[in-house]
Amino acid sequence: MIDFAALVAANRAGQSIGQPSYCTAHPQTLTAILTAYRDSADPILIEATCNQVNQDGGYTGMTPANFRRFVEDLAHRAGVDPARITLGGDHLGPNPWKSRPAAEAMDKAKTMVADYVRAGFTKIHLDASMACADDGTLSEATMAARAAELCAVAEANASGPLHYIIGTEVPVPGGETETLSALAVTKPDAARATVDLHRAAFAKAGLNAAFDRVIGVVVQPGVDFGNDQVFRFDLPAASVLSKSILDLPNIVFEAHSTDYQPSDALAGLVANHFAILKVGPELTFAYRQAIIALAALETALDLPKPSNFVQTITDEMHRDPKHWRAYVAPDDRESRMLLYGLSDRVRYYWPNPAIQSALQRLTENLAAVRHEPGLVAQYGFNLVDTDDTTDLPTRFMQQAVGAVVTKYRSACG
16 A cells, blocks of 8 residues: 555655556556556555546446456456555546536535445545536635535545545646647645645544645646647746645645656656656557557458458447547547547547457457567567567557556656
8 A cells, every 4th residue: 555644755855756646447458557567566556536436337337346346356367466556536526416506416425435435445536626506606615615524424434544635636637628828837825725725624624633634735737638739847837836835734746637748747747746646548548559559460461351440449439429529629630639639538438349349359360360570560569579479469558558657657766
């Protein structure tokens, strides 16, 4: 398990120590992440969001208890001790039910938080920043008071100490829906106000001991991404915010939407007290990259019964555009942005039966033929190894997803 107190203390003391947070519920991607950790005893942080996993099933169909069993089963299969895994809940609050009146939405959120905690999630991001149907403009004081209400539920259902994240991200989850020209870095006064308001709300609710376990606050350090752009971390622009964390006792910053940041930018974030780095779409983007590379290899082999994988996934995404339409402009780049956009809208379609059938045909086709090492290397991330008998899909996925994991682990020391 992660020693968050030690992590926070070391980072605040100037050590470039951080923690990657892997935010995905895709089984093959999670397996590749876990496999990448077999070479060490490093702790692993895996998080689920309120929309992915909740008492109603979320868009994955999993409750928090289901998700824990799902992750632990994948860990066993990957040869990783599940005891190394810390589970986190992201944006736990009324967001999935914000179209309802606040009282109703908060009741649902409280049930969700209780379920997460009872299922063994110990890193809890309390986020009540979204306005509900009858809220109008929501004040920051109300957001903090609602977070305290949710914290009280978490504490009442905990079997051990929980660690909390407060505040909300500025980036849109999953990437921006339109092109941006610039990002505004959070002002130090705004970060301080978030902490002060939450401290006061927790104290009013008799939760001082719980507030002592707040380890991070979410801010905008100037990093984000859209379907075809990445805002790289700019230390000079974020330096005042970075230094301000030392005026806020015993916490670090948590950076969301760090996907696609280069290695030096990620290391710069960690070195400047953005100690928890959230990554999600880049992981499934890498998985998609591996599968389409396999499809290209299949095409080069000119097999008699091809899977037509790329055409199948394109057809299925057009048949049900709800997961990508807001992210992809209807112009001459649509077909490219559909499959290759950085927001990776493809990740919502993997369970589709037609896509799974095409994927199975693809893997069967590749398993049935001899692979010239040079041809594999052409499509498979320079994989040249005539002695490796591991199946190609596994090799390709581990190479692609593993490269993302390695980048984050290296940045986090």
